[in-house]
Amino acid sequence: MSFLKNVNVQENNDMKRQKQIINKLLKKLENKFCADCKNAPPTWASINLGVLICINCSGCHRELGAHISKIKSINLDVWPLDALENFKQINNKIANDYWEYNLNLKEINFDKIKKNRDEIMKFIRNKYEYKKWININEIDPMQKIKQNNINNNININNNLNNNNEKYQFNWNYFNKNINNNTNINNGK
Numbered sequence: 423m424s425f426l427k428n429v430n431v432q433e434n435n436d437m438k439r440q441k442q443i444i445n446k447l448l449k450k451l452e453n454k455f456c457a458d459c460k461n462a463p464p465t466w467a468s469i470n471l472g473v474l475i476c477i478n479c480s481g482c483h484r485e486l487g488a489h490i491s492k493i494k495s496i497n498l499d500v501w502p503l504d505a506l507e508n509f510k511q512i513n514n515k516i517a518n519d520y521w522e523y524n525l526n527l528k529e530i531n532f533d534k535i536k537k538n539r540d541e542i543m544k545f546i547r548n549k550y551e552y553k554k555w556i557n558i559n560e561i562d563p564m565q566k567i568k569q570n571n572i573n574n575n576i577n578i579n580n581n582l583n584n585n586n587e588k589y590q591f592n593w594n595y596f597n598k599n600i601n602n603n604t605n606i607n608n609g610k
Contacts, residue, residue, distance in 0.1 A: 432452050436500055444496050447474065454512035457521075458482075458546055459536040464514075469494050469505040471521075472512040473565040479540070483548040490551055497569060504571075510568050521549050521559035 446462065454460050457473035464474035468483050469493040475483065482493040494501050509534050535541035548554040556562075561569075 440501055440506060441497075443510065447509055447513070448496075450513055452515035455514070457514040457515050457518055457550070459533045459542055461536045465496050467496060467501075467509070468492060469501060470564060471562075472508065472567070473519045473521075474514055478536075479542060479546060482539075482543045484552075485543065486547065486551055504544075507571075510562060510569050512563055516563050520557050520560055520563050521553075522555050522562075525555040 436495050453464060453474050455477050456464055456474055456476035458479040462476035462478065465477050466480035466483075467474050470492045474496070483493050494505070530545065535545050560566075
């Protein structure tokens with residue numbers, strides 16, 4: 423029973439930490455509105471695309487499928503730790519600078535599409551599934567963040583390995599002292 427209690431306490435602590443991080447994200451000007459319809463405040467996120475979205479647009483993302491957009495509630499779901507860390511490095515503006523790079527604002531009437539489910543679905547499908555407006559000279563910002571994290575981990579590991587070479591354990595000294603201590607303890 424105490425194991426389950428510890429798990430629940432840890433989960434509560436994780437949710438508190440998550441809420442603190444997400445609340446900071448939502449206070450940023452770039453995240454005050456849905457990344458897709460540009461209207462409602464975000465209550466959901468696509469953790470692999472790096473966008474904060476409203477409840478209506480989250481339904482469209484779910485329709486795309488988890489192979490394109492992995493949806494999590496800002497308030498109800500526990501996020502994977504790496505997703506939380508990644509979201510500290512991105513916001514809706516950074517994501518849309520990639521996903522909507524070639525979007526002609528005259529082409530899209532956001533007042534119209536936010537009222538029509540079929541129109542917003544068409545817009546979201548064009549944006550994320552067909553990648554109609556992406557910057558072809560860049561990589562997806564979440565992939566860039568993940569790549570930077572991998573490179574940072576490699577650098578950290580390389581630094582640790584280099585430090586290990588400098589501070590190799592001196593087995594000869596250790597063995598000599600152990601033998602001396604054994605001889606002392608044995609009365610020699």
